[in-house]
Amino acid sequence: MTKIFETPLYPYARHPDQDAAAPPRHKVVILGAGPVGLAAAIDLAQRGVPVVVLDENDRVSSGSRAICFAKRTLEILDRLGCGDVAVNTGVTWNKGRVFFDERDIFEFNLLPEDGHNRPAFINLQQYYLEQFLVERVQALAAEGKPVEIRGRNRVEAIGRHSDHVRLEIETPEGPYELHADWLIACDGANSPTRRMMGLDFVGRVFEDNFLIADVVMKADFPTERWFWFDPPFNRGQSALLHRQPDNVWRIDLQLGWDIDREAEKHPDRVIPRLKAMLGEDVAFGLEWVSIYTFQCRRMEKFRHGRVLFAGDAAHQVSPFGARGANSGLQDTDNLCWKLALVLDGRAPEDLLDSYDWERVYGADENIMNSTRATEFITPKSEISRVFRDAVLDLASQHDFARPLVNSGRLSVPCIYDDGPLNSDDCAGLPARTRPGAPLPDAPLADGWLLGALGQGFSLLAIDTDCSDAAQRFGVDVLTLNAQDNPLLAERYLGTQSGAVYLVRPDHHVAARWPDYDAAAVETALRRATCAHGGLNV
Amino acid sequence: MSDLNLHRNLTDPDGFYANLMAVHDGLSKAESDALNARLILILANHIGDEALLAQALHTALDIAPRAE
Structure with missing residues (x-):
């Protein structure tokens, strides 16, 4: 069976812009057809803003990548017309369980109250989310909304001007040029836009490696997030097990810093590790294996004149807490209504500076939370390990210590306290x-x-x-x-x-x-x- | 005599833990051990109630050991 990520969903097709005598001018160009770029395209198109998405590829990403989508993201997807398909395809979960050594020490509920349409989280492979977003873009285009994705269009150079951005684009049939009133860079953690503009991306590298494996197996583990500190099958390290649709399970194993990354990716090394975790008798197949290190960092500013950065291009966090894709969708959710008002002449450009303020604030909160989780999960000094283990020991018997256990503070939207757009509050309201x-x-x-x-x-x-x-x-x-x-x-x-x-x-x-x-x-x-x-x- | 509070009592557990780790930053193990000892004595003085402190000592001691 051909997997969705092997199929070109927006194959290269020659566009009349490539034969134009002078570079055509567009209102908004988005770089990157990942979840963040596609969400921005849908949001703007629904508001009637013409938008062109450029991506150097022509298909959704391979491997599950971002898998946990938080309630707030699902509520945003509802507004983008993709909430039902995501929730119906995804695996719904609210509970997490923490293990220490050989013991199951406690469980927690991420949505301990009723009265919400959407659950705390769904797990869904990133390629499914991208597929649903691409299909939504295509449905909007079929309804006559001004939105298109151009596959295998790679931006080679960016020129910044006071009232527009100039893009030099490479395609399989040669280069062409576009001008855009506004550019939204959603081109990922290694953002070529950021590099071409010579902008910094400052932060902290964590000296650790994690093996990530998507395993296909029939298993009867409950639909919960399971996290192990120092388990017998991965001594001195951590492990994570998560269910995805199609009997695919996400397994993360901490490996430490001094490893041979290429060797560790080889099935001869991966399979024994997984057998140690799952048991010798469990039959499974490997769908995707990767080794990652991570960094917590952000750009100093997310708005640079007419170029706006969103998602991993603007900020990067460790994966504990599912704060990558979730925060990226909050970026575009924050940005698109503002950009639509500015483009309509109904608000001044200053409004876009509030995007910078609010989403830098959000990024800092995410970086703080994911840094704290990383330090708890991977203690870097003897004394921090002593405290970490003391918290876990106490948590197995006493409720008071459980809030100190940090296996990732899972993504919740931030509150823009003291934000530039806020006005009156009223005493007595919650x-x-x-x-x-x-x-x-x-x-x-x-x-x-x-x-x-x-x-x-x-x-x-x-x-x-x-x-x-x-x-x-x-x-x-x-x-x-x-x-x-x-x-x-x-x-x-x-x-x-x-x-x-x-x-x-x-x-x-x-x-x-x-x-x-x-x-x-x-x-x-x-x-x-x-x-x-x-x-x- | 009041009972030792073993219910959740910190408003910002992550913030407290980060501060606790930060004061140990850059210290040797011996220096950290000494800091921990001082910290226990400071907190004990603040609590003041010796019966309560005895309960705390036993609670800390009574955690089931992990298999080595």
């Missing part, structure tokens, strides 16, 4: 829905809160009303009743009897009040769009 926070989902009589929101700014009027706001500001108004909805009341009202929330297109709270005040809403909308003159959201 802390979790303060300005800068992502909206937590809640059940409604006929569906889910997040599913009821549109593409633009929204006002939530809970047990109060916003009379003229829809007409006055052109925002969507969602009037909700929390009287018979305790989860909605708990997440959005706290001790107040009513509330009005101004919600950004990316579902972060911009401001909130105990009741509707048109002047305050206008001020908050201006701030959330950096509007200097007329307000037109």
Whole structure:
């Protein structure tokens, strides 16, 4: 059977742009058709912004790569029209289990509360997600949306100008040139765009190697994330087991620093390691093997004039915590509505500086969390190992020590506290829905809160009303009743009897009040769009 | 006599752990051992309740040993 990653999904085809007398001008060009670039393309296309995606390849990535997609990412995928197919294909899980030495020491639940449409996580091979995103792009194009992917188009040079970016592109049929008002670089951790622009990528290298193997086997392990510290089958190191669709299991084995990387990738070395873990009698096949080291680093700025960096191109983290692809999708979710407003002349370019502020903030939080997890998992001094083992020993008997066990703090969206787009807060409303926070989902009589929101700014009027706001500001108004909805009341009202929330297109709270005040809403909308003159959201 | 609190009591466990690791950064094992001893004595003085400290000593001692 041909695997999806062996099939060209967007094969090279000659485009009229290649025969144009002068370089054609495009509104937005995206470099890289990975999950982040494709998500950006879909988001912009859904907003009616014409977009061209260039990728040097013509197919989805091989190997499972990013496999854990967090609830927030699934909620973003819902807005991009891919949430159902991802969840239906993926393996849903909420629980993790931690082992130390030969003992099962405890389990934890990543979604300990009800009232969310989406689970804490699904596991899904990256190539499936990319396939679904490519199919969504193609469906949008078939509906007449201005979006296309050009395969085997490799950018060789970038010229930066005050009002556009110039791209020299190589194809199987020779070079051509494009001009773009805006360029979004989603070209991965080794970003050629970053290199061609001579920008730095500063951070920390961790001196460790991890063997990553996708194993095909029929096994009856539960659908949980299993993490081992110092197991008998990988002494002094760590191990991870995760279920993916199609009876594929992800296994990560820490190998240490001084190894022969090429030799360790060989099946003669890999298979005995896996047998030691899974048992001699378990029949399995190897689908993909790789050895990785990792780094935690980011660019100093994600916006460089008309070039915007997103995903691994802008920031890189260790894999513990699933904060790579998940944070990349939060980048484009943050960026695309802003870019669409700027391109429409409805917000000034300054709005894009808030992308830089907010997503640098997010990247720093992700880097901090993944650095801490890495230091716990791979202690680098005798005393840090002594403390690590003491925490694990205590955690096997005492609940208090379990929050100290760090096998990866799994991706949750960050709260943009003190963010440049935030306005008023109101005492008595719950802390979790303060300005800068992502909206937590809640059940409604006929569906889910997040599913009821549109593409633009929204006002939530809970047990109060916003009379003229829809007409006055052109925002969507969602009037909700929390009287018979305790989860909605708990997440959005706290001790107040009513509330009005101004919600950004990316579902972060911009401001909130105990009741509707048109002047305050206008001020908050201006701030959330950096509007200097007329307000037109 | 109050009971030793073995429920979760740290608001930012990861932040505390990072600070704990940071004070040991760059120390030799002997220096770290000495720092740990001082730290235990400082915390014991702060707690003050000797019955409670006796419970803590036994809790630390009573963790089942791992097979060597």
